[in-house]
Amino acid sequence: MSLSADYIVTSLQELYGESVTGSDIRGWCAMNGSNYQTVTNKISDYKVGRGKWNLTVREQMEQTYQVPPAPPAIIPAQEQNFIPDKDDTFVKFGNFGDLKKIIQSNLFYPTFITGLSGNGKTLSVEQACAQLGRELIRVNITIETDEDDLIGGFRLVGGATVWHNGPVTEALQRGAILLLDEVDLASNKILCLQSILEGKGVFLKKIGKYVKPTKGFNVFATANTKGKGSDDGRFIGTNVLNEAFLERFPVTFEQSYPTPATEQKILEGIALDLGVEDRDFCKRLCDWSDVIRKTFYDGGIDEIISTRRLVHIIRAYAIFKDKAKAIQVCVNRFDDETKQAFLELYDKIDVDFVMPTEDQQKESLDAHNFS
Numbered sequence: 303m304s305l306s307a308d309y310i311v312t313s314l315q316e317l318y319g320e321s322v323t324g325s326d327i328r329g330w331c332a333m334n335g336s337n338y339q340t341v342t343n344k345i346s347d348y349k350v351g352r353g354k355w356n357l358t359v360r361e362q363m364e365q366t367y368q369v370p371p372a373p374p375a376i377i378p379a380q381e382q383n384f385i386p387d388k389d390d391t392f393v394k395f396g397n398f399g400d401l402k403k404i405i406q407s408n409l410f411y412p413t414f415i416t417g418l419s420g421n422g423k424t425l426s427v428e429q430a431c432a433q434l435g436r437e438l439i440r441v442n443i444t445i446e447t448d449e450d451d452l453i454g455g456f457r458l459v460g461g462a463t464v465w466h467n468g469p470v471t472e473a474l475q476r477g478a479i480l481l482l483d484e485v486d487l488a489s490n491k492i493l494c495l496q497s498i499l500e501g502k503g504v505f506l507k508k509i510g511k512y513v514k515p516t517k518g519f520n521v522f523a524t525a526n527t528k529g530k531g532s533d534d535g536r537f538i539g540t541n542v543l544n545e546a547f548l549e550r551f552p553v554t555f556e557q558s559y560p561t562p563a564t565e566q567k568i569l570e571g572i573a574l575d576l577g578v579e580d581r582d583f584c585k586r587l588c589d590w591s592d593v594i595r596k597t598f599y600d601g602g603i604d605e606i607i608s609t610r611r612l613v614h615i616i617r618a619y620a621i622f623k624d625k626a627k628a629i630q631v632c633v634n635r636f637d638d639e640t641k642q643a644f645l646e647l648y649d650k651i652d653v654d655f656v657m658p659t660e661d662q663q664k665e666s667l668d669a670h671n672f673s
């Protein structure tokens with residue numbers, strides 16, 4: 303990588319101060335994998351004698367010519383508050399109490415949460431932080447996520463390249479909770495987090511700075527798999543995670559869907575929030591999802607209705623004020639056979655439900671496809 307003169311000067315200044323010698327530069331070159339000759343050529347403007355450089359010289363010249371001051375080499379930590387907002391519709395269940403205890407302990411205890419989609423994994427970490435008034439930095443992991451995204455890198459600001467902390471470094475410094483969301487989508491590039499997962503902080507090799515974790519810093523990871531891939535192909539894009547990476551998480555919580563009673567409480571709260579209080583409908587939806595999940599676990603069906611999808615249905619009901627339509631538009635995403643099976647199951651649970659005719663189904667599907 304070709305480093306700019308500005309970057310070299312700033313980095314040297316940070317390490318050795320304004321007056322640097324040949325041996326300082328050799329040390330810097332060794333740390334950064336750079337060539338001594340190339341580096342000294344780039345900073346020749348600062349040379350004040352044999353084997354001596356004064357890194358303020360050019361700055362003084364620039365000031366004489368009234369050049370505006372250079373932007374800071376490191377973007378200061380954001381003053382923003384990262385404590386998530388409390389969600390009044392959140393209902394605690396399952397592992398929530400344990401997650402909260404881990405955060406409250408202030409101990410460094412990386413925690414892995416695995417479970418099927420849409421059962422409140424992400425929301426539970428977010429709400430635990432909200433309730434405890436703790437900062438949360440959430441990073442959505444993808445196969446493209448790399449060291450630059452996580453730890454930080456140089457960004458172009460006002461024509462100069464300046465160091466910008468990535469979310470992981472920011473969380474380390476602030477003592478915040480770091481949420482690596484959907485971590486099983488990651489590639490091996492995530493291995494840059496190994497030392498951080500040991501509680502040791504990180505050496506920012508590009509600026510020669512060591513960042514130690516501040517008390518309270520902890521890592522949570524969520525995933526639909528256990529990092530061993532998805533045999534049945536349900537979670538496309540998930541990868542087999544490096545064993546040593548997984549080994550750095552002392553605990554794993556297996557999150558299941560809420561019980562029908564808890565799920566009903568969730569739906570009722572959301573319905574109330576949306577101004578469509580209908581306890582009966584909420585109960586029927588939960589009985590329906592319970593039957594579907596049992597059938598799914600028994601291998602009788604390939605798809606499942608998540609808590610998230612039930613919330614989608616309640617929202618659709620708040621919009622269309624029509625239960626059959628709300629269910630219909632929200633199950634259209636499944637293949638015909640599964641969709642039909644879902645509708646028939648709901649029909650058995652709700653005597654008032656009128657199965658949409660084929661024409662109505664087609665009409666609704668068109669609306670779904672073109673919306």
Ligand SMILES: Nc1ncnc2c1ncn2[C@@H]1O[C@H](COP(=O)(O)OP(=O)(O)OP(=O)(O)O)[C@@H](O)[C@H]1O
Nearest residue numbers: 391392393419420421422423424425568609610613
């Ligand atoms: N305990 C809860 N209280 C209230 N709502 C909940 C709760 N759990 C889940 N939900 C609802 O389900 C939605 C999905 O939750 P969340 O995004 O946390 O799921 P997830 O398990 O992280 O899913 P994915 O694996 O797809 O990322 C939430 O937006 C919320 O509407």
Ligand SMILES: [Mg+2]
Nearest residue numbers: 423424483524
């Ligand atoms: Mg999630």
